[in-house]
Amino acid sequence: MPVKKTLMIIFTSLKMNRKRQLFLLAIITMLMITACVSRGTQHPVSQPQYVTRQCQIVEQVMGPTQICGQPQKIVALAPNTLEILLALNVQPVGYADYIPLHQGDYDHPSRQIPYLGERITGEIVNVGIANSPSVEALLKIQPDLIIGTENNKSQYEMLSKIAPTLLFPRFKAQDNLQKIAKLLGRSEQAEKILADNQQRLTAAQKAFSPIVKTHPQVLMLVSLGQSISEQLRFPRRDSFCDSLVTSLGFKLVSPQSLVPSNKSIPPPLSIEILPKFNSADAIILLGGNFSNLQPSHHNYFASQMKKLKQQWQENAIAQSLKASQEGRVYFLPVYLCLGLPGPIGTELYLNELQNQLLSPPGK
Structure with missing residues (x-):
């Protein structure tokens, strides 16, 4: 009706x-x-939207780990982790170096982060020391991914409570690059980076071949103290410092008994032992004293290398060696090869070796 x-x-x-x-x-x-x-x-009531988050299983030091979604706020623990992110054009929100080169947040990264700072586009949070990051700083950032190294094993449980955490070996740069790139959807970019690196290495091998033929024996040492007579050591066998030099064709002069294994701390050497290695055609001395550094836009470790070179020239034992007398002693910051074993470090390390070793002796 x-x-x-x-x-x-x-x-x-x-x-x-x-x-x-x-x-x-x-x-x-x-x-x-x-x-x-x-x-x-009347506007319809919106219904809950259930978005499927794509998940990936990432193989890392602590075992297979599931990461869901696309991480946007990433913290890099250590320069070799930061290096990979920047090579992939990914900007982190937080960073921790191996050594306290800077206090406070990185508000001027180009002057505060060696070698990599110029690639950072904005301010990032300083989360402390790589091997013992600040929980307070991490909680303040609230990241959705933390990427560290095998040195963070003891903090892994704590870090995982803050955000999904991945730990990678320090010197397996190629494998680390590919895993991180896949997680971030940048595998094609990683393959191009690796191809460019190989091309760069091949060109360097060709450039160094005349020197390798005439002066193949290289003595590589690390100076960790205030002077060359303090804490003189051989580099670790698995480090990028020596592996890149041998990939160029050089042969390292060092007895197996004195070269540390992959996991052990390098034993100290006395400078009096150096004459036993007088067969070396060249010496590469890596400076590792990080006190009293003077940051600069161009070379963070310039003053340190200058001081180390002066000490070498003033030491009678060092000057008695054949390599010294022929002007074939070269000084590089150990931070370059220990901290940056990836694609950016490879280019920088090769450039430094070429600038020094391919120059006329004594220059």
Whole structure:
């Protein structure tokens, strides 16, 4: 039965006069029209949107780990981790170096982070020392991914409570690059980086081949103290410092008994032992004293290398060696090869070796 006719019957039963019935009917009709219009323009209630987050299994030092979604706020623990992210054009939100080269956040990265700072486009948070990062700083950032090295094993449980955490070997740069690139959807970019690196290495091998033929024996040492007579050591066997030099064709002069294994701390050497290695055609001395550094835009370790070179020139035992007398002793910061074993470090290390070893002796 039509609504209007039904209402008329009701009003008639209530014994209202005709005028009052029509007036009341008009009011009710208007109210019904308004309600209908209101319902017609009402915005529908949004339903929960269930977005499927793509998950990946990443092989890392602590075992297979599931990472879901696309990480946006990434913290890099150690320069070799930062190096990979920057090579892939990924900007981190936080960073921890191996050594306290800077206090406070990185508000001017180009002057505060050696070698890599110029590739950072904005301010990032300083989360402390790579091997013992600041929990407070990490909680403040609230990252969705933390990438560290095998040195962070003891903090892994704590770090994983803050954000998904991946730890990688320090010197397996190619494998680390490919895994991180796959996680971030940049595998094609990683393959191009590796191809460019191989091309760069091949060109360097060709450039060094004349020197390798005439002066193949290289003595590589690390000086960790204030002077060359303090904490003189051989580099670790698995380090990028010596592996790149041998890949160029050089042969390292060092007895197996004195070269540390992959996991052990290099034993100290006495400078008096150096004459036993006088067969070396060249010496590469890696400076590792990080006190009293003077940051600069161009070379963070320039003053340190200058001091180390001066000490070598003033030491009678060092000057008695054949390599010294022929002007084939070269000084490089150990940070370059220990901290940056990846694609950026490879280019920088090769450039430094070429600038020094391919120059006339004594220059």
